[in-house]
Amino acid sequence: MTIDGRQRGLPTPPRLDVDLDEADRFFRQRATEDPSAPDPKVRHAAAAREFSERGVFTHTTAELEFGARVAWRNANRCIGRLYWRSLVIRDRRHVRRADSIAHECVEHLKLATNGGKIRPVITIFAADEPGRPAPRIRNEQLVRYAGRRQDGATVGDPRFEAFTRWVQSLGWSGKGSAFDVLPLVIDTASDGTAIFDIPEDAVLEVELSHPELPWFADLGLRWHAVPAISSMPLRIGGLTYPTAPFNGWYMGTEIGSRNLVDADRYDMLVRVGRQLGLNTDDERSLWKDRVLVEINRAVLWSFDRAGVKIADHHAESERFMAFVAKEHKAGRTPTAEWSWVVPPMSGASLPVYHQYYDESVHLPGFLPSVQWEP
Amino acid sequence: MTIDGRQRGLPTPPRLDVDLDEADRFFRQRATEDPSAPDPKVRHAAAAREFSERGVFTHTTAELEFGARVAWRNANRCIGRLYWRSLVIRDRRHVRRADSIAHECVEHLKLATNGGKIRPVITIFAADEPGRPAPRIRNEQLVRYAGRRQDGATVGDPRFEAFTRWVQSLGWSGKGSAFDVLPLVIDTASDGTAIFDIPEDAVLEVELSHPELPWFADLGLRWHAVPAISSMPLRIGGLTYPTAPFNGWYMGTEIGSRNLVDADRYDMLVRVGRQLGLNTDDERSLWKDRVLVEINRAVLWSFDRAGVKIADHHAESERFMAFVAKEHKAGRTPTAEWSWVVPPMSGASLPVYHQYYDESVHLPGFLPSVQWEP
Numbered sequence: 001m002t003i004d005g006r007q008r009g010l011p012t013p014p015r016l017d018v019d020l021d022e023a024d025r026f027f028r029q030r031a032t033e034d035p036s037a038p039d040p041k042v043r044h045a046a047a048a049r050e051f052s053e054r055g056v057f058t059h060t061t062a063e064l065e066f067g068a069r070v071a072w073r074n075a076n077r078c079i080g081r082l083y084w085r086s087l088v089i090r091d092r093r094h095v096r097r098a099d100s101i102a103h104e105c106v107e108h109l110k111l112a113t114n115g116g117k118i119r120p121v122i123t124i125f126a127a128d129e130p131g132r133p134a135p136r137i138r139n140e141q142l143v144r145y146a147g148r149r150q151d152g153a154t155v156g157d158p159r160f161e162a163f164t165r166w167v168q169s170l171g172w173s174g175k176g177s178a179f180d181v182l183p184l185v186i187d188t189a190s191d192g193t194a195i196f197d198i199p200e201d202a203v204l205e206v207e208l209s210h211p212e213l214p215w216f217a218d219l220g221l222r223w224h225a226v227p228a229i230s231s232m233p234l235r236i237g238g239l240t241y242p243t244a245p246f247n248g249w250y251m252g253t254e255i256g257s258r259n260l261v262d263a264d265r266y267d268m269l270v271r272v273g274r275q276l277g278l279n280t281d282d283e284r285s286l287w288k289d290r291v292l293v294e295i296n297r298a299v300l301w302s303f304d305r306a307g308v309k310i311a312d313h314h315a316e317s318e319r320f321m322a323f324v325a326k327e328h329k330a331g332r333t334p335t336a337e338w339s340w341v342v343p344p345m346s347g348a349s350l351p352v353y354h355q356y357y358d359e360s361v362h363l364p365g366f367l368p369s370v371q372w373e374p
Numbered sequence: 375m376t377i378d379g380r381q382r383g384l385p386t387p388p389r390l391d392v393d394l395d396e397a398d399r400f401f402r403q404r405a406t407e408d409p410s411a412p413d414p415k416v417r418h419a420a421a422a423r424e425f426s427e428r429g430v431f432t433h434t435t436a437e438l439e440f441g442a443r444v445a446w447r448n449a450n451r452c453i454g455r456l457y458w459r460s461l462v463i464r465d466r467r468h469v470r471r472a473d474s475i476a477h478e479c480v481e482h483l484k485l486a487t488n489g490g491k492i493r494p495v496i497t498i499f500a501a502d503e504p505g506r507p508a509p510r511i512r513n514e515q516l517v518r519y520a521g522r523r524q525d526g527a528t529v530g531d532p533r534f535e536a537f538t539r540w541v542q543s544l545g546w547s548g549k550g551s552a553f554d555v556l557p558l559v560i561d562t563a564s565d566g567t568a569i570f571d572i573p574e575d576a577v578l579e580v581e582l583s584h585p586e587l588p589w590f591a592d593l594g595l596r597w598h599a600v601p602a603i604s605s606m607p608l609r610i611g612g613l614t615y616p617t618a619p620f621n622g623w624y625m626g627t628e629i630g631s632r633n634l635v636d637a638d639r640y641d642m643l644v645r646v647g648r649q650l651g652l653n654t655d656d657e658r659s660l661w662k663d664r665v666l667v668e669i670n671r672a673v674l675w676s677f678d679r680a681g682v683k684i685a686d687h688h689a690e691s692e693r694f695m696a697f698v699a700k701e702h703k704a705g706r707t708p709t710a711e712w713s714w715v716v717p718p719m720s721g722a723s724l725p726v727y728h729q730y731y732d733e734s735v736h737l738p739g740f741l742p743s744v745q746w747e748p
């Protein structure tokens with residue numbers, strides 16, 4: 001896997017300990033933003049009481065909702081934050097069996113997919129408790145494609161080759177196509193590591209074609225509709241929820257400028273360039289830049305035609321500017337990482353490029369992805 | 375002027391004081407890199423002696439050369455640093471009259487232009503001394519185009535409207551075209567503020583046309599061959615040289631993705647988009663991205679055809695990676711600002727994107743541009 005140069009800021013180290021001071025700050029923050037919140041002093045006393053008995057305390061569902069939405073608002077790398085208030089929260093802290101967790105992930109995908117009118121959703125499973133580790137999803141996203149080395153080339157997504165070998169060692173096989181959806185892999189204290197296929201009807205996919213280039217469809221490219229990150233622990237008011245998959249809708253460039261074109265992903269630049277009749281030996285002809293435009297057009301056009309919600313980087317940049325303005329208006333300082341919110345193509349043509357951002361990190365928030373290891 | 379979001383790092387405040395400790399570090403650094411350098415202890419003693427007599431000391435020409443080259447090597451925002459050793463240094467510390475300085479700038483341009491085979495050159499004028507302020511060039515670059523409001527629109531480069539009004543108040547008029555080269559404005563203690571036209575034969579320009587689109591030439595676009603920044607003080611070993619114009623060659627995107635397209639510069643996106651027959655009301659068609667590619671192709675193609683050296687962002691990114699590798703090999707940690715070295719288009723398709731950089735700032739170096747004020 002190549003390094004992603006954008007991850008310059010040192011990520012906050014995962015905070016997994018139960019922290020009553022952080023809880024206190026959270027209860028007070030909520031009280032300033034949410035009129036229905038209880039008196040933070042009273043609330044904190046109750047949490048402290050519970051903590052002294054059990055070594056942990058419990059968020060109310062309302063706290064979970066507020067916390068998850070603010071975690072999104074605080075996601076410095078996310079350009080899509082304008083609608084942070086609309087996040088749907090599924091409180092599944094009581095679900096602990098591996099098969100039930102897999103079932104809830106499938107339900108999450110269906111609810112989020114919504115026939116193409118994608119909804120931002122988060123499903124929150126149990127917090128870590130002393131002596132009672134929470135269940136964990138080992139997938140980076142709920143939907144990812146397998147990658148297999150075959151005759152010196154990779155079929156599928158090279159980024160998940162090692163992960164694919166691992167799930168194969170756990171008994172999974174898949175069809176062998178370039179777009180085989182990987183199974184969910186779930187660790188629980190009671191069941192160990194278990195794998196679950198995601199039913200086909202839970203994974204909406206879009207076949208890619210191009211508004212003007214008929215041969216584009218013959219490339220056999222497709223992508224799934226819902227990006228649902230499942231590897232980032234969620235930290236709310238002094239507790240960590242290690243398993244809290246969340247999704248938005250895609251911004252086209254994620255697929256068209258990264259997943260399908262990065263040299264260590266589907267690496268389609270040369271193939272599409274040749275089909276376009278461009279001289280792919282002459283970098284100075286800007287054939288790569290041209291191909292990027294056409295692949296991204298295909299992505300947006302195909303999703304639109306299939307009725308699947310997707311953002312383009314121009315509109316999303318403008319929405320992000322609206323988010324920044326709204327945050328200022330609410331008396332808050334919006335925070336962001338420039339290198340992440342600036343999309344991976346046509347940077348300077350977008351308003352997000354021409355802005356400074358406060359890069360400080362606030363909680364509640366999503367903690368850095370737990371990197372998969374076998 | 376819109377903010378350029380890339381300038382996130384707080385710039386070092388200009389260091390204008392004479393600093394013997396910094397000189398000491400510089401003499402020692404030079405001794406480790408340059409076998410011909412004198413013993414740094416002996417050299418420092420001599421500088422200290424001179425300082426105790428005059429309140430300042432003098433670099434040797436060899437020190438100036440080493441210092442200027444290392445300043446380029448340390449330019450964190452510059453993608454073009456692979457050839458830092460090749461910088462040609464013109465030592466003009468003795469030149470103090472305004473007209474002579476203007477003359478030297480013109481000579482700089484001619485030497486740098488070199489009939490299109492552009493050479494990286496720096497001309498270093500006097501350092502500030504106590505009680506004897508050094509001359510100053512008020513232009514941001516030696517070659518910039520005037521901008522004038524006319525009937526609610528701007529003819530020329532909107533970025534230099536205020537500067538243009540100012541030089542007009544000093545007696546300059548210009549032809550009134552969209553590409554009128556501004557005069558040099560030079561401040562000296564003896565002559566005050568004086569303006570000097572740059573002779574036409576010192577400013578090589580390239581008329582822009584497109585390899586496939588004949589109408590492109592009719593847009594009447596052109597750009598000058600040599601980007602020569604004249605607003606950044608040069609700090610070498612304890613002394614500041616406020617007037618030290620330097621140039622490289624252009625990277626195409628500077629012209630094709632910024633100067634000609636930024637909304638507060640020549641703002642050509644919509645015009646070219648309409649000519650291309652694209653629907654400029656539909657952002658989602660990625661017409662802007664498409665237009666960017668075509669303008670950048672025109673820039674590279676026209677410079678190539680005119681025999682004027684220009685880099686494309688793909689090759690320049692690869693050269694920058696070679697620079698990074700070479701620095702490591704030399705036992706140094708290369709430093710860079712990610713948001714500056716990643717070009718303003720097709721970011722993720724370039725190797726520079728997929729790297730972390732140490733952002734620390736080292737001397738010798740160029741200090742932040744002195745912003746022009748009337």
Ligand code: HEM
Pocket residue numbers: 068071072075077078079080081083087120121122232246247248249250251254311316340366369
């Ligand atoms: C609603 C539509 C959404 C859009 C268009 C959007 C867009 C994006 C994009 C383009 C990125 C950068 C991804 C990359 O380059 O790898 C990103 C990152 C991120 N987004 Fe969003 N997002 C959306 C919803 C959400 C939601 C609902 C959440 C959480 C509740 C969220 C949290 C994050 C986080 C934590 C990251 C950083 C991921 C990482 O570090 O790898 N986003 N988003």
Ligand code: HEM
Pocket residue numbers: 442445446449451452453454455457461494495496606620621622623624625628685690714740743
């Ligand atoms: C030889 C070819 C060169 C190329 C292709 C090149 C390329 C670039 C580019 C693309 C930028 C960013 C400009 C912007 O986006 O505004 C830059 C910035 C810079 N370059 Fe270079 N450069 C070259 C030579 C030089 C030389 C000779 C020096 C000094 C001796 C230099 C020092 C700098 C500095 C100080 C900056 C930052 C400017 C600022 O802060 O506005 N470069 N260079």
